[in-house]
Amino acid sequence: MVDAEPLVRVRGAAKAFGGVQALRDASLELFAGEVHALLGENGAGKSTLLKVLAGVHRTDSGEVTIGGGPFEQGSTRRSREQGVAVIYQEPSLFPDLSLAENVFIGRQPVTGRGAVDWARMRRAAAVLFGQLGVDLDPDRPARGLSIADQQIVEIAKALSTDARVIVMDEPTAALSASESERLLDVARRLRDGGAAVVFVSHRLDEVFALCDRLTVMRDGATVHTCPVAGTDAGEVVRWMVGRELTDLFPKTETTPGDVVLRVRGLTTDGVFDDVSFDVRAGEIVAFAGLVGSGRSEVVRAVFGIDRYDSGSVEVLGSPLPPADPRAALARGVALVPEDRRQQGLFMPASIARNTAVVVLSRLARRGVVRERAERELAAHWAQRLQLRHGGLDQPVERLSGGNQQKVVLAKWLATDPRLLVVDEPTRGIDVGTKAEVHRLLSEQAGQGLAVLMVSSELPEVLGMADRVLVMREGRLMATLDRAEATQERVMLAATGQASVAGEGSAA
Amino acid sequence: MNGGLRRVLAGREAPVAGALLVVLAVTTAVNPRFLSDQGRFDLLVAIAITGLMAVGQTFVLVMRHVDLSVGSVLGLSAFMAGSAVRGDTGGSLLVALLVGIVVGVVAGLVNGALVAFLRLPALVVTLGTLYVFQGVQALLTGGTRINADQLPTSVVSFGVTGFLGVPWLMWVCLLAAALGGVFLRTRRSGRDLYAVGSNPPAAELVGIPVARRTLLAYMVSGACAGGAGVLFLARFGGVDSNAGIGYELPVVAACVVGGVNIFGGSGTVLGALLGAMLLKTMGVSLSALSVPEFWQQAINGLLLLVAITADRIVLLRRERSARVEAARHRREQVDAGPALPTDGADRAGHDGVTTTEVVR
Ligand SMILES: Nc1ncnc2c1ncn2[C@@H]1O[C@H](COP(=O)(O)OP(=O)(O)OP(=O)(O)O)[C@@H](O)[C@H]1O
Numbered sequence: 004m005v006d007a008e009p010l011v012r013v014r015g016a017a018k019a020f021g022g023v024q025a026l027r028d029a030s031l032e033l034f035a036g037e038v039h040a041l042l043g044e045n046g047a048g049k050s051t052l053l054k055v056l057a058g059v060h061r062t063d064s065g066e067v068t069i070g071g072g073p074f075e076q077g078s079t080r081r082s083r084e085q086g087v088a089v090i091y092q093e094p095s096l097f098p099d100l101s102l103a104e105n106v107f108i109g110r111q112p113v114t115g116r117g118a119v120d121w122a123r124m125r126r127a128a129a130v131l132f133g134q135l136g137v138d139l140d141p142d143r144p145a146r147g148l149s150i151a152d153q154q155i156v157e158i159a160k161a162l163s164t165d166a167r168v169i170v171m172d173e174p175t176a177a178l179s180a181s182e183s184e185r186l187l188d189v190a191r192r193l194r195d196g197g198a199a200v201v202f203v204s205h206r207l208d209e210v211f212a213l214c215d216r217l218t219v220m221r222d223g224a225t226v227h228t229c230p231v232a233g234t235d236a237g238e239v240v241r242w243m244v245g246r247e248l249t250d251l252f253p254k255t256e257t258t259p260g261d262v263v264l265r266v267r268g269l270t271t272d273g274v275f276d277d278v279s280f281d282v283r284a285g286e287i288v289a290f291a292g293l294v295g296s297g298r299s300e301v302v303r304a305v306f307g308i309d310r311y312d313s314g315s316v317e318v319l320g321s322p323l324p325p326a327d328p329r330a331a332l333a334r335g336v337a338l339v340p341e342d343r344r345q346q347g348l349f350m351p352a353s354i355a356r357n358t359a360v361v362v363l364s365r366l367a368r369r370g371v372v373r374e375r376a377e378r379e380l381a382a383h384w385a386q387r388l389q390l391r392h393g394g395l396d397q398p399v400e401r402l403s404g405g406n407q408q409k410v411v412l413a414k415w416l417a418t419d420p421r422l423l424v425v426d427e428p429t430r431g432i433d434v435g436t437k438a439e440v441h442r443l444l445s446e447q448a449g450q451g452l453a454v455l456m457v458s459s460e461l462p463e464v465l466g467m468a469d470r471v472l473v474m475r476e477g478r479l480m481a482t483l484d485r486a487e488a489t490q491e492r493v494m495l496a497a498t499g500q501a502s503v504a505g506e507g508s509a510a
Numbered sequence: 511m512n513g514g515l516r517r518v519l520a521g522r523e524a525p526v527a528g529a530l531l532v533v534l535a536v537t538t539a540v541n542p543r544f545l546s547d548q549g550r551f552d553l554l555v556a557i558a559i560t561g562l563m564a565v566g567q568t569f570v571l572v573m574r575h576v577d578l579s580v581g582s583v584l585g586l587s588a589f590m591a592g593s594a595v596r597g598d599t600g601g602s603l604l605v606a607l608l609v610g611i612v613v614g615v616v617a618g619l620v621n622g623a624l625v626a627f628l629r630l631p632a633l634v635v636t637l638g639t640l641y642v643f644q645g646v647q648a649l650l651t652g653g654t655r656i657n658a659d660q661l662p663t664s665v666v667s668f669g670v671t672g673f674l675g676v677p678w679l680m681w682v683c684l685l686a687a688a689l690g691g692v693f694l695r696t697r698r699s700g701r702d703l704y705a706v707g708s709n710p711p712a713a714e715l716v717g718i719p720v721a722r723r724t725l726l727a728y729m730v731s732g733a734c735a736g737g738a739g740v741l742f743l744a745r746f747g748g749v750d751s752n753a754g755i756g757y758e759l760p761v762v763a764a765c766v767v768g769g770v771n772i773f774g775g776s777g778t779v780l781g782a783l784l785g786a787m788l789l790k791t792m793g794v795s796l797s798a799l800s801v802p803e804f805w806q807q808a809i810n811g812l813l814l815l816v817a818i819t820a821d822r823i824v825l826l827r828r829e830r831s832a833r834v835e836a837a838r839h840r841r842e843q844v845d846a847g848p849a850l851p852t853d854g855a856d857r858a859g860h861d862g863v864t865t866t867e868v869v870r
């Protein structure tokens with residue numbers, strides 16, 4: 004199974020970005036034929052370490068070898084030639100290019116005269132997609148591809164290079180359970196084919212289902228490496244955060260107040276159908292269901308990002324105009340979108356500016372943004388969310404993936420909304436901070452905030468929600484009170500394996 | 511073949527070509543002299559210069575950059591090329607072309623280096639070099655001008671003669687368009703330009719030599735503007751210090767009308783050339799129809815807005831339908847085989863299956 008000699012060995016790697024010591028003493032050994040989990044809190048240095056293998060970063064000190072010889076650092080092209088393929092945490096497809104070209108960009112098959120051989124490229128891409136068991140048209144542009152399919156294209160890219168080391172940086176963060184399952188299968192197959200697969204995830208259940216060994220990082224250093232068998236989630240979390248985690252879902256009890264959001268008969272043909280629900284002040288209402296059941300689409304329509312075909316949305320008793328996010332914002336509705344990197348942040352701008360951007364008008368006096376107010380606001384939320392940063396002036400593009408997520412959360416919480424709509428509140432956020440986000444949401448609800456969240460993490464739904472709305476195939480199948488919401492019942496309603504909600508009454 | 515035909519029809523070039531035909535037909539109907547031999551010749555000459563620059567500009571635009579200095583490069587190159595062959599009636603056209611192109615390439619290198627290595631925004635850089643190159647030209651000319659009688663006959667006649675009824679200037683433009691089009695479509699390095707414009711950070715991650723490609727694109731744009739300078743010299747039989755002023759925006763407009771995305775990632779040389787043809791033809795035809803200059807400008811502007819709006823709408827439509835399709839697709843997959851996370855976090859103590867409220 005596992006060879007005696009590691010295929011890749013990183014020893015004592017250090018890397019600083021300006022004043023930020025991203026890696027201090029990172030070590031990692033990868034063997035051919037294993038799936039290796041790389042774990043750690045947001046900002047622990049996982050992506051940085053992997054980007055060393057990718058050739059994006061060069062270590063300041065430390066030793067990296069591949070196949071027993073020295074690893075040539077600092078060039079993505081050389082990394083590829085040395086057999087390393089990377090699926091990055093940030094989406095890196097080219098929306099205007101065809102899928103086939105996305106797979107082969109820079110290495111397109113060419114004819115004898117050096118011209119790109121489109122037909123051959125298309126066929127090769129189709130073969131790769133076939134191997135991965137997906138039915139994707141190699142000719143279609145990557146624009147608009149679902150995140151799951153984007154990952155598949157990235158994997159096809161990795162396969163096409165015949166890589167012996169395949170690095171996946173949080174590939175499942177945005178996938179549904181069944182999509183994740185498909186991806187885990189692919190990872191297993193790559194392993195069985197003799198590759199060394201590195202797998203980063205904040206979902207420990209996946210790690211235990213998939214990986215052979217794991218390495219835990221904390222503050223830029225490797226703190227533990229061991230086989231996955233023989234350890235458990237509790238132990239892993241202790242290594243990650245360096246302390247015991249208590250009370251994962253702190254819930255503040257509240258008495259619900261007035262109805263803040265009333266949705267009736269919301270319908271978009273082919274996407275969701277006749278969805279009705281209320282959210283009261285002080286209540287946390289969670290949408291559960293499989294990814295793709297239409298939950299995100301409903302909240303996007305409620306907030307006004309997408310149009311809906313029929314139905315009504317009322318906020319505090321008066322109708323909210325459709326397809327008008329500004330109006331929603333003005334009425335105290337905030338939406339933390341699912342796709343935060345694309346919709347949530349101005350990458351080159353500072354943490355402070357990003358946090359304050361929505362509330363600018365409040366901080367501005369005669370049109371001049373008060374920098375101090377901006378910084379104070381950002382500092383407050385940075386602390387609440389345990390943001391790991393190198394100064395509030397740091398551009399958000401230099402934050403780790405999870406810490407970028409926190410900035411988006413901070414930005415919307417800072418608007419002090421009446422109704423907070425959060426799509427996947429803890430996606431990409433590490434276990435320690437997850438509890439903090441939950442505590443925060445609970446606390447805000449306790450003070451009268453109405454929270455509507457979409458979550459694919461059942462424990463989160465069950466632990467946080469006062470009411471659970473279960474969707475399936477674009478329909479609201481059940482509304483369960485906190486006391487009734489159990490894992491089985493939600494799953495039943497979500498998958499339709501048994502009739503939980505009197506389906507006969509569905510319109 | 512069938513797929514090829516469909517691609518052509520679905521592509522961004524077809525509507526522009528259609529509009530061009532309509533303009534030609536309407537103007538000819540109103541004013542039959544419009545497409546007489548002489549009329550056609552003059553029209554093609556007018557298109558050639560903008561067209562050639564639009565070819566070069568396409569390289570830069572698809573990379574999500576822009577080159578605003580092309581007008582100044584044209585002026586500088588026209589002057590340098592003119593000086594190189596001035597007073598030598600037997601002087602060679604090729605020398606002039608060579609000098610013009612070299613001037614353009616050097617100017618492109620300057621632009622490209624500033625954009626690629628200093629990572630300055632292209633808009634700012636090329637707006638700066640627009641004035642810098644103009645200044646250099648003013649410095650060199652010192653207000654003098656070059657007249658037709660100082661130029662070799664080969665250069666002057668190049669501007670007024672043609673081959674197969676098509677002016678030589680247009681042949682130059684077409685040659686550049688053919689080379690540029692083939693390069694962008696079939697060369698790996700050509701495809702890299704689209705990748706960079708489509709997603710710059712990702713281009714770095716997949717190992718595209720972004721700085722080198724940026725230099726290349728600006729050198730091509732410079733070379734085209736330099737070549738256009740020589741065409742200018744030949745067409746007008748001379749050059750003064752005003753040459754090329756204000757040429758940059760019509761060039762960018764031609765590209766955009768022709769479907770080159772100003773936000774990078776898509777567009778073809780053919781489209782840009784068609785865009786130049788459409789804009790120039792509109793201009794000439796509006797004069798032929800005695801529409802005042804002011805209205806010509808306004809109509810050009812309108813055309814630009816229509817093109818941008820149409821592109822935007824199509825893009826938004828596509829994105830929306832892709833999203834809806836993705837939502838549907840996912841649901842199908844869900845039907846195929848659901849799997850929920852089972853990391854037991856069931857809160858104990860509740861059994862019996864009841865539902866408080868079933869939403870209508
Ligand atoms: N280009 C950069 N410039 C400055 N600092 C950086 C840069 N890239 C990463 N960092 C910093 O290095 C640290 C480690 O980041 P890294 O992305 O490796 O974390 P991570 O373990 O992948 O976290 P996550 O789980 O959130 O993705 C963070 O503090 C981050 O802010």
Ligand SMILES: [Mg+2]
Nearest residue numbers: 050092403404
């Ligand atoms: Mg990361």
